[in-house]
Amino acid sequence: MVRLIGTVLVLLYLAVLFVAVSLTGLVSYGLLRLIGLREQAERVLRKNGRFLSRGIISALRGRVHMTGLEHLPREAGRICVISNHQSYMDIPLLVGHFPIWAGFIAKEELRKVPLLRQWMDSMGCVTIKRGSARSSVKMILDGVKRIESGTPLIMFPEGTRSRSNTINRFKEGSLKLATRSKATIIPVTIQNTYRLWEEDHRVKATDIYMTVHPAVDTAGLTEEQKHELPKKLQDIIAGAQISQESRQ
Secondary structure, rough: OOHHHHHHHHHHHHHHHHHHHHHHHHHHHHHHHHHHHHHHHHHHHHHHHHHHHHHOOOOOOOOEEEEEHHOOOOOOEEEEEEEEEOOHHHHHHHHHHHHOEEEEEEEEEHOOEEEEEEEEHHHOOOOOOOOOOOHHHHHHHHHHHHHHHHHHHEEEEOOOOOOOOOOOOOOOOOHHHHOOOOOOEEEEEEOHHHHOOOOOEEEEEEOEEEOOOHHHHOOOOOOHHHHHHHHHHHHHHHHHHHHHHHOO
């Protein structure tokens, strides 16, 4: 009963935090853009987004450990971040702690969530409707334009949450967005976010690990190399997870 009450209180706190910080950030962002202060608007949005996301992870008692930051590109460019996908908490983890501010390739259904839709639009997210070939094509075209214009995007090639430390097969066509835009891919391994809540639907202290790997340049890849790319990235990301588990 004590655990149940504690979990309910945490969830209520998260709801209040999400609404309060989202309204503050998005309203400020909109007003600043309205008067032509685009750069200031972007800074306010990032600050609020990181504050909100870190607050979510902290409230769920997550302790974040990051390695490999030296592998991040020093200059802006065409960037696509590729990560495994364990839980809904992967998104606030990346927004709050990953140094590069980026949009996401996200499910169309998420746009139905009040305030979240506004966050997605302001971050430059690209959505996809599951099971729709037309939506998949549109996602690739929109995503390529975003990356070519300098907006980094984050993708989860598994296509859905694993809710475990098992990494599912990266889908064959999941990296077309990156290869067609000739993006620099940054592979990222996420570990233990599913334990924050989705493992047994209760809040518990969890050590979360995020590993950044050396970048993979897609410009100049042959067709055979593009075909092998999903497996190559999956092996890189899974390898770091196995290594971390062996040290725990």
